[in-house]
Amino acid sequence: MSARVLAGPPAAEALLAQTAARAAKLAKPPHLTILRLGEDPASVSYVAGKDKKAKETGLSSSVEVMPDTTTQEALLSRIAELNADANVNGILVQLPLPSHIDEEKVLSALDPDKDVDGFHPVNVGRLWAGHPHLAPCTPVGVMSLLSHYGYSVAGKRAVIVGRSRIVGRPLAGLLLNASATVTVAHSRTPNLGAVTREADFLFVAVGKAHLITPDMVGAGAVVIDVGINRLEREGKKARLLGDVHPDVAEVARALTPVPGGVGPMTIAQLMANTVSAAEGQAQLRE
């Protein structure tokens, strides 16, 4: 048996088409401002991808690059200006930030209604209270990938490996809101395989290449691989490896590939969140 491949691009295209239609109904195209500090190559490439996709989706976007020596004070004051600018609907501060900057402070400084990453404590609270407005792009993208391929998690056992702010934690909230029975495993979980084998839906977001091997997956599980591990190669493009070993395809019912699985959904969901932010702001003005 070989698992069904849950490809990201077709699901992302469907979400982008819906998002473009919503954007077109607004008085003007929603605007996303992306702040990037420094020249980390992965950040340069991700930010360029987001900017390009925004424009392809009929949104307006701009990228502001600040030096990696930017002080926290200067960054916070730019964020305050963007918060106050009625022409800016969404703000994204590309992570990771340079080590002299307090990430929590920066993320908490965003206007929660412009926080398209969904990392602000108000948005975390909305998610866990069961009524999300802007929730983190990767986990929301995972939920829409599942529904695109016809899967419902209601009443099913969902196991998440990883408890990050960006993926594990918010995914737990979303799955709970969708009526799954949710377990969050992490680096201190003893006998991880015994926990993951119980999953009907297994989500892995740890950042350890090929952590999940076939013996850790129950027959017929749906496996979502959120890991992106860069394997640098001499003189060649880095190879991307997931957190799930490809041989898991021999036991799982369905599996997302890396690359070409969850990654494209993250970007598509960022566009959807930008439109949601603009819609929310238009309602507040009514």
Ligand SMILES: Nc1nc(=O)c2c([nH]1)NC[C@@H]1CN(c3ccc(C(=O)N[C@@H](CCC(=O)O)C(=O)O)cc3)C=[N+]21
């Ligand atoms: N404030 C903030 N918000 C983010 O959402 C955010 C961030 N910072 N920092 C970095 C991570 C990473 N991230 C990805 C987005 C798309 C792909 C993606 O499209 N990946 C492709 C392959 C891309 C490639 O070839 O490198 C794929 O998996 O098929 C991956 C990773 C968003 N992030």
